[in-house]
Every structure is written in structure tokens, then in C-alpha cells.
Amino acid sequence: MRNRMIVVEGSYAVAHAVKVCRPNVISAYPITPQTHIVENLSQFVADGEIDCESMNVESEFSAISALIGASAAGARTYSSTTSQGLALMHEALFNASGMRLPIIMTVVNRALSAPINIWNDQQDSIAQRDTGWIQLYAEDVQESADMIPQLYKIAEDSEVLLPAMACMDGFILSHVYEPVILLEQSLTDEFLPSYSPEFVLDPKNPMSFGAFADPSTYTEFRYKQEKAMGEALERIEEVANEFMEKYGRYYGGLIDGYALDDAEIVIMAMGSVIGTVKDTIDMLRSEGETVGLLKVRSFRPFPAEAIRKALRNAKVVITLDKNISIGKNEGALCTEVKACLYNAGVRTPVIGFMLGHGGRDIPVSTIMKIVNKAKLVEKGIFIESEFADLREDLV
């Protein structure tokens, strides 16, 4: 296994993963820090290494729109975007999901303007939470790449048929050089069947896509999307296991734990910050602290049941959010974790920390500070939610 590892940039590993999934149509628009993915794919096309139609469109809005048409015509499709580009796609994201088109898109997570900022946080994909797309968050480069065939397999399942975002942190994962195993074509061909949808635009069998639904039928379309998300919940776990069997790598299905079983303080997080959290936990564990990690890999569908189960021994839960719902003073993960515990009668304190906005680095010291603050709960001092890395000199 070790000798197959090579050091490549995160964006290259992802582009390579896309290539071995044999997409029929790729459509994208350049935006930092997503550019290296589409540049690598363009080079694959220029070198004849990938047999697909590659569309250099005039905006992200047309990138996703073209894929809506291509997917409806029966093609396996791929795009990648970030931040403003994802926001520009917003309207079409609902449309792709409502039409049940399994488009796969890497979201290279980046902050939103204003102020304009090209660095990482997760506000962009979190803001698209309710568009009906599956959202998985990758911890490292290998997972960002391995997620691609997994998501095709999940999204194209006839019981799911939903589009999906593979979220990877901008720069931190997209531009880092890490040792990875590039996905093998032969293994991927075995793992991922070719896409042959039942419903396509075909003159021999005419069907109407995107009809207009009035109040007597609209609700049921939404209900069926929700049902499909429920199916995805099962498939994400199954496919992660199938991937493990085929490739020997596993990152969790819906969630994953680290030093979790006996942990009294559980840190919940999504994306690349998990590596830092793990290091912090190792240090705290060596000092005898019972701190653990609950990684949330699937944010949509939200694995409420799995999270409740994983938190059953926790005394304090810390959530880390690289986003904020302005006006709620909370990140999305914090809100959703609280919500999933409430009706189960669980009253474990959930303390939200917002951090890493606009690319601000999250060192071990910040996580240490957060854990110490959370421990104040034991002394009866309760923090609801706050910014963890605020510069007091600027406010």
C-alpha cells in the first residue's frame, strides 16, 4: 500500500478521482481556490486522458444549468465551485435536486463577501444547506478524492437520485501537497457501475422534465426528496463500507469517532480542522483528560440518530463551526446538534464555538482554549455560543 503513495496537490488528487469515475460532461467556471481542479481536468481532456465533453461556460450559473440539461439527457456530470460561485448557483441548486439529477460537485469551501475574502471557511456550502443536496465534508486530501466515487454511487442509486456536494476546505486541502494514493482506474471501474438512469430525455420515449406543480401536488415532490435523503442516510454508510472493502480506506460513513468511547468532553467538527482536533485530543489525553472527537462527515442528510447514539456518554458537547447564522449567534452544526438532542430528552450542554472564518488559522492553542472554556460548565458557568478566535483589538 505504502509504495503506491505519491505526493500531489489536493486539487490534483480530486481531479484524478473525477477522471477515473468517467464523467460524460464536465462544466465549470474558474474561481479561487477551485481553479486547480478544473485546470487539471482541462489538462486531462487536452491530453486525451479523459473521454468527456468539457464545457468552459460563462458563469457558475450556466455551469450548473448545463449539467442539469446534461444529467437529464442521461450523462454522468461533474462540476466544482466555491463561495460566490456557489452562491450564484443557488437557484439552480434547488432545481437540480427537485428534478432529482445526481450531479456531483466539489465545493472548495471559501468565505463569502463582503468583505471579499478568498480563504477558507464553510459559510458557502452551509448557506446551501436547504437546497436538497447531499453534503459530505472531507477531513484530508485522500478523503476529498475518495469521496467522489462514493458520492456517484450514492447519488446515482435509483432510490436516492439526489445531487451531492463533496466539500473540501479551500487552500487547506485544495492547495496542500500530501501523500495520497491516486484512485486506481480498475478498482474504480469495479466499485462504480456505469450510470444508466431510467428516466432520460430521449426522442424514442418522450418524457417531460421540470413540469409545473400546483398546490395539489407540490408537497409530495418535497416529501419524496426528503424520503430520498433518508435512503441516502443508509447508502452513505453502506458505500463507505463497500469502499473500505474495495480500496482499504475508511473515513466514517455518516460520522466517525476518535477517542470517543469514554470521552466526557466531545468535540464535534467538520472538515480539515479535524486533524488539529485529533492532535489536541492526543495532547489532552496524555494529560489524563477524557476528551474525544465526533466527526460529522454527512451534514445533509443530517445523521441525528447516529449523533445521539455517539453522544450518549458525553457530559459536555463542543461544536466547532466555520460559519455563522448571523442573528442567531451560532453556527449551523451547533444549532442542529442541539435540535437533534432536544426531543430525545437529552440535556447534555452543547456549547458552540465559531472560528476559522475567512481563513483564520485554527491552531492547537485555540482548541485548547475552547476545551478549557467548555469545562467551566462543570463549575456552573455556561457559555451558549461565541466566537473562539476574536481579535479584541479590532472590535
Place this chain on the structure above:
Amino acid sequence: MSLLAPGHRGCAGCCDALAGKFVLDALGSDCIVVSPTGCLEVFTTPYPESAWDVPWVHSLFENAAAVASGVEAALKALGKKSNTKIVAIGGDGATLDIGLQAISGAFERGHDIIYVCIDNEAYMNTGVQRSGATPLYASTTTSPAGKVSFGNPLQKKNMPAIIAAHGSPYVATASVAYAPDMMKKVKKAAEIKGPTYVHVHAPCCTGWKFEGSKTIEVGKLAVETAMWPLYEMENGTITNVRKLRNRKPVEEYLKVQGRFKHLFTMPGGADEIKKIQATADWNAKHFGLE
């Protein structure tokens, strides 16, 4: 039997329904239709019904050209392109206004698609609001004639020229009032490889305020007054023009429509009509209609 089935929910005398039927009559069954949001989309596909006997897809208001280009790319990638025609049929709002960028991109990329604009000169689906295709002094709900206004103060955008500037191999204007001519042009647009464009003038009885039985009559008057010149452009050059033997004054076209009624009742209306006549005169000269 038409490939656009009867029983849809278009108004009596609907220009859109006529245009849609003519497009399909011209193309036959081996085509895929892309519709942006608009009257044609809404009245033909109330779920679970559909009037389309060809594959049809509607995504959003402003992305029909991008969707059509994606369909074309998919068919090419899947080896299914052969003779299948991909046609986007959009209204004037979807074409001249909100969808212009996607159209520009698709035409620049050179996809083998046909784009048909059915131009009824305002946002009819939402209740007759002005668009970039609304002609000078038409009264719409967002450019109403009033005590100090003669209605829409702007000239109609010259969309065929914009498309021609993209290097499209074939751009034509047509009218639902001249069905054989329109179908001939749609057919020709389909036969020519690359992105082609047919801009169809389509009088809307509801929005323009005339009797539903007069759609064809009003359409003919637009052509006969040179308010809507019929021509073809191949690779940027005008190659064919429908000549007018006895060009009629624009009043004959304006007076049969409620949207121009104020020009005949308001003080100073006659002078404003002269400005509309000037547009028709320019058309006659520019396109060599006489």
C-alpha cells in the same frame, strides 16, 4: 396530430401555442425541447399532464440556452447526437433580458442548437410587465400610459443583431402570422450546424388587448407596416427579405391594439405616433423592404 397536443391551457387565440406547434411541425419528433419559465412552459405542463409528445425539459427562467447546451454536450458524449435536434423555445423576457448571458455563452461556444424566441413583447405570464422587447409607447403594467406618460419610453432591443454579432451561421425573423415562412426558417435553422436563431413575432391577445380571433391579423399588420421586418441572415449578412408591396402606415397596426389606445386619445399622441412611424421607416430602409 400535432406533437404539441391540444387540451393545453393556453388562452383562446394564444400566439405561444401556435408558435410551439409550428416549431414542432417543422422539426418532427426527433428533437428535444428546452423551455425556460414562461407561458408556454406553464400552460403545457401542469403536473401530471404534459402537452409535449417530444422529450421536454424546463429548468429555470434564465438558463434555457445553458441547459440546451448541456443536453447537446451529453448527447455528443453518449454518442446519441446523430440527427436529434435540440431546440430551446423561450419568450422575450427569458431571451432578451434575464437569459441573455446564458444565450451569449451558448452561442459563443458554438453548440449545435436552435434557439427560438417567441416574442410577445412583454412578460405575459406574470401579467403584462414591460421587457426589453416591449416596443416604444406600448402600455404595460410596469410602463403604463398615464397623465404624464405615453407608456414604455424605450425602443425594442435588437436581439437578432446581438445574436448575429456572436457569429451565428443563421439568424432569422419570423411571425406566427406567416406559418409556412416560419416553419421553413425553423427547418433551415435545424439543418444548419451550429447555434442558430429564429426570432418569432407573436401577438398576444391578452397582453396587447385585442380579440383572440385576431392574432394572425395583428401579426400580419406588424409585418405590413414594417414594424416587424421578416429577414434571414447567414453568417452576419442579410440574405433574404420579405418585400412589402404597399407598406401600410403604422396607425393601422397600432389602432387595433389596446396597448396603444392612449396614443389616439391623449393630447400629443399623434406626434408620438410619428416616432413609431420613424422606426418603421428605418426598418423599411435598413432591410430594403420596398
